[in-house]
Amino acid sequence: MHHMNEKVRNHTNTEYRLAEQKAAQYFRSLYDQVMDKSYVTALTEDIRIWRNNHIHHLPWLSFVSQGKKKPDTRDYSTYIQWLSYTGKLDDYLSRSVSYIYMRDLGKALDSPVTQTRMKRAIADLKKYLLQSTSANSGGEPEFMNWAGVYRWAQKEGIEAATIWVFNKLRSVSAHIPEGMNAEHAQRKLIKIIVGVILHVMEEMDDAVLPVERSRRLDEAIRLGYSYGLTYPFIDDLLDSQVLTVQEKEQYSDMIRTALLTGSVPELGEWSGDQLELIQYIHSELTDAFEYIKQHQRPDTQQIFFEQSYVFFHAQDIDRVKVLSRGDYTNEELYIPVILKSASSRLIARSVSSAPEDEGFEQRTFFYGIYNQLADDFADMFDDMKDGAVTPYTYYLKYHHQRSDLINPFELYWVVISNLIHTVYHSDTMAREVILARAINGLKRYKERVGMIKYDEIMEIFAPGNSKFYRLIQKMVRTADDVDFFDKLLRDRMITYLKxxxxxxxxxxxxxxxxxxxxxxxxxxxxxxxxxxxxxxxxxxxxxxxxxxxxxxxxxxxxxxxxxxxxxxxxxxxxxxxxxxxxxxxxxxxxxxxxxxxxxxxxxxxxxxxxxxxxxxxxxxxxxxxxxxxxxxxxxxxxxxxxxxxxxxxxxxxxxxxxxxxxxxxxxxxxxxxxxxxxxxxxxxxxxxxxxxxxxxxxxxxxxxxxxxxxxxxxxxxxxxxxxxxxxxxxxxxxxxxxxxxxxxxxxxxxxxxxxxxxxxxxxxxxxxxxxxxxxxxxxxxxxxxxxxxxxxxxxxx
Incomplete structure (x- = not known):
């Protein structure tokens, strides 16, 4: 056992260094494009092509739309019915499903197999949405209540796993301490469970027997919970002020030991005040860790430990940064972000032991920072208030003093250009999805903070004297049909949970x-x-x-x-x-x-x-x-x-x-x-x-x-x-x-x-x-x- 643990330790440390080198190379290529502005020409053309489907000038469209005004996107049932009424539902679902296949499943959209599966998923989702919103107009979506989820579980023959996860979610919610957001933790945990289920469902076709399908889905629910548990009880807990500095160090050492050795250490003596909470978390995480280990193939267990360690260590490096320190290099700011954003999705794949498609790891590695930079932009003022170091908070604080700092908003658009042309080979749907997602994020942010605050932020991150950034702001003002189903679900779930x-x-x-x-x-x-x-x-x-x-x-x-x-x-x-x-x-x-x-x-x-x-x-x-x-x-x-x-x-x-x-x-x-x-x-x-x-x-x-x-x-x-x-x-x-x-x-x-x-x-x-x-x-x-x-x-x- 000691020999095996030492082997895991050595491999894991080596893999982190290799991942760090890969992230450094990726960052350097992005940095070069920021410096030489080579992304601007290609991306400007991409936006000009893209906007043809998103800016409508024809007067008859506005006349038709008067008959049924666009509802608030947070009104789930009404909004789906409006999309159907206006003929926008097919494009909306195509865009949304494509995004899920890219982000959550790491697929290449130009693959004939992927296109076939997406068409089937879009058709099934459309049928379900039209039936459910018609029958339940104004009510909660069926999958957002226990009865609806349990009915789905009965159809799939996975009632036992569903009851088990109901009980687990209730227990986790009851143990979220003051100082942490229980609704946020629930939403994250549910999202991870769904993500793992999606990975497993994607690998099954009609040839899989019902008994085998039920077994795999049962396992996916338990694996999803086991992996998802790390978000509230590792990431969120360590980001909060619930534990003292000493408790955080003791807790982090335990997690690092588990990932390096492949075995969860005993709790031992706990020096802080949160003994009861830590005892519960230690017990739950131990069970989760062992369940994932037991359900890994021998050839994937090593990958799971490596990717988990990369994710945790990158998070830890970021977590200990302080805004008061003004000498972080660009590499120190961005490399951990690249590592943690990529590895979190790689772990979801390895947890389910799903076979990798050709190019999956590369696509996922390059893709992660796209979402992470968008999230960090949306959360920059909350992060600033908490004293968290992100590329955006650090740039806000030090951009006047340090001309060497990369503008994270510009890097974000470099990442977009790189994804469209290098990772997805200028695929039409990839361009549609990536640009729509970016413009949608800016529109949502502008709506949330208000026009005055938004303009102030843009003056810092996207100066108006740049022709390219003026084009982006025009898209934010005028582009339409950039909504996504997962955002609709996210908004609905937040509202529902609250x-x-x-x-x-x-x-x-x-x-x-x-x-x-x-x-x-x-x-x-x-x-x-x-x-x-x-x-x-x-x-x-x-x-x-x-x-x-x-x-x-x-x-x-x-x-x-x-x-x-x-x-x-x-x-x-x-x-x-x-x-x-x-x-x-x-x-x-x-x-x-x-x-x-x-x-x-x-x-x-x-x-x-x-x-x-x-x-x-x-x-x-x-x-x-x-x-x-x-x-x-x-x-x-x-x-x-x-x-x-x-x-x-x-x-x-x-x-x-x-x-x-x-x-x-x-x-x-x-x-x-x-x-x-x-x-x-x-x-x-x-x-x-x-x-x-x-x-x-x-x-x-x-x-x-x-x-x-x-x-x-x-x-x-x-x-x-x-x-x-x-x-x-x-x-x-x-x-x-x-x-x-x-x-x-x-x-x-x-x-x-x-x-x-x-x-x-x-x-x-x-x-x-x-x-x-x-x-x-x-x-x-x-x-x-x-x-x-x-x-x-x-x-x-």
Whole structure:
């Protein structure tokens, strides 16, 4: 093992030096073109050819466009429909798919094989976009929500990997510390996973059997996550101020050791304050590192270590630079940028062990800095604020003092010329894509910072006395049709993740606040002089009510009644109490020795353990009667509406009793999935249904809406029960507040015993999807219900 590690170390160091030499040669060729301005003539001609398809002067075009004005590109569905309406969709997709093949897959666009695959990808994407935006006009794209992704996973037969990565993404998000951007980390991680999947899908054709296709995609998801994890927990973490200087040095040494030796070192003693965070990251990265190692071919493992080390070391060299130092050479500024931008994409390819096309490495090596310089331009003021050294921040600070510094904006256009003519051999589509991308980036930047700020920046980086740069600015002002699908997705994902985070925070704040309100009005007071036996019943009832209950059911009713239907909170307070009284009564009966014989509930001893079974039974009956009394006191609504509600409530109580009877009768028996679903609905689903339907009845909404709510409740109830069954074998008793393994002890059939843990997880996600699809039939956007479903499948208690 030591000999192998030493071999990896020597090869890796050698490869870094070779990569550095290659980057130096590349930089020198770019530098020479900056100095002799040889790029200007060819690129000016390229722009003049290119602009013919992007600047429209014909008056009839403007007349036609008046019929349907171009929408904001951030409006996903509307924008896709507009592109289709105006006949621009084909060019838009051709440009966008070509860009992905160039950037993410490192393909040569003039290859007949690549052209055939791109045509198929464009046709498939167009069909999907037109169908999805028509069916989901104004809504979120299906692939930006868990249900949509899981439906895709079912078609590909990769549900297990998808559930696994859902859990991993949730865990990573929960461990992003303050000082780092959780949404940014999620977006980056998802982007890497998708990138690796694209590499794998590109290598498969129709001859690949479905079983093999599923295996490869399953592996791609796990490899993508394993590689992508390095972005939030290496790059972003080391760029942030979360760790001290000493912690960063200790952490960087560990990473470097892993890449040089091929083995992750033990964590050992940690000298800083972030021990818990580092322990989590160390564990996750170790698993990721080992997974990638295990899935590398012997002939690609070496390449993976080499490219990973080049990327990390180049990043590290850049990271330790400081803006206060004014003597960095051009080589010191640009060579690490070339190395890290190229190696990051080379790693994505090597991670999946995909075979290389002829010229892949060269194209990818030369291409990387094109994107990196565009990104650094867009981020220059954020980087300046953080004190980060990039070619742009350094030029901004020192260009007046140092005439030897290369203008990074000029180098960017040299790179573009080099790509078009040297790397892609003047290919028409390559020129179209590269120039459209550059102009698009400048347009977006100008829109973001405003015209005044943009002109100030251009005065520094692109002086107006240059004919070439005046031409570029004219393109920025007048060129059209330079948008890209990946930018549309990026904008939509950023908006979605931000909105989702805000909705999630609002969901938990609502749960917390309403739960507090409900808790304050649940317990019973004892009037002076009441009989001792009634006092004992009240004490027993209050004991059960004061437990650490989630109160999901009355909270759900409050949200629907007050937030969605506009009912007065005080008017429905009796309904909230009645629901919790009924639910608590059902738990008391459920825990009895004659039924499930539970010893703890809501973090405390069950009622029959504190008193006795008879007291517990009478307390349950007492709570049921109190619930009926509460419903009868809904005096701010029509009498016939309240009577209908009480009849409905009584029917649901009957259903719950039947469900519990069915559950008890099933002890020792092996149920079918259909039978288990029925038991589960009657035990759990009807309660959720009641919480949704009762406020809807009071608000007198349409029958179609109530029908959709019932369907949602049915699937939510089953998903909830499956999660309970999973927690019974996976959960932590201290978190759950009740013993684990009770179903097994009681010889109960449940979803895990019938389907196994993996099968139960798949079934839970199937009902999650069905619930979310039912939610679309509700004629109002109820974000709370979406996040309630997310809570149901992700909770740990």
């Amino acid at each position: 909105s989702d985070s805000e909705e999630k925070e609002d969901f938990f704040n609502t749960v917390k606040n309403v739960r507090s309100q409900i808790n304050n009005q649940l317990t019973f007071t004892k009037s002076h002089g009441i009989p001792a036996m009634k006092e004992q019943l009240i004490d027993a009832a209050n004991y059960s009510l004061e437990g650490d209950g989630k109160r999901i059911r009355p909270i759900l009713t409050w949200v629907m009644g007050v937030n969605e239907y506009g009912l007065d909170a005080s008017a429905i307070a009796p309904l909230l109490r009645s629901l919790e009284y009924m639910h608590t009564a059902s738990l008391i009966f459920d825990d009895l020795p004659s039924q499930d014989n539970a010893s703890t509930r809501r973090g405390r001893q069950t009622l029959h353990q504190v008193h006795n079974s008879a007291t517990a039974e009478l307390t349950g009956l007492y709570l049921i009667q109190k619930a009926i009394g509460e419903q009868a006191s809904l005096d701010q609504f029509k009498a016939e509406t309240v009577l209908a509600l009480i009849r409905y409530s009584a029917q649901k109580a009957e259903d719950m009793c039947m469900g519990q009877a069915m559950d008890l009768d099933s002890k020792g028996k092996t149920l079918t999935l259909e039978q288990l679903n029925m038991v589960c609905f009657y035990k759990t689903g009807v309660a959720f249904e009641a919480c949704l339907v009762m406020p809807a009845m009071l608000a007198q909404v349409s029958e179609s809406e109530i029908s959709a709510l019932k369907k949602f409740a049915y699937h939510m109830g089953i998903a909830f029960q499956i999660k309970d069954d999973l927690l019974d074998v996976e959960g932590d008793m201290h978190v759950l507040g009740k013993p684990v393994g009770k179903d097994s002890d009681n010889n109960h059939s449940n979803f895990v015993s019938i389907l196994g843990q993996e099968g139960a997880s798949k079934e839970m996600w199937e009902h999650y999807c069905l619930a979310m699809e039912a939610l679309k039939e509700v004629p109002r956007n109820i974000a709370f219900l979406k996040h309630l479903m997310n809570y149901v499948v992700n909770r740990d208690r």
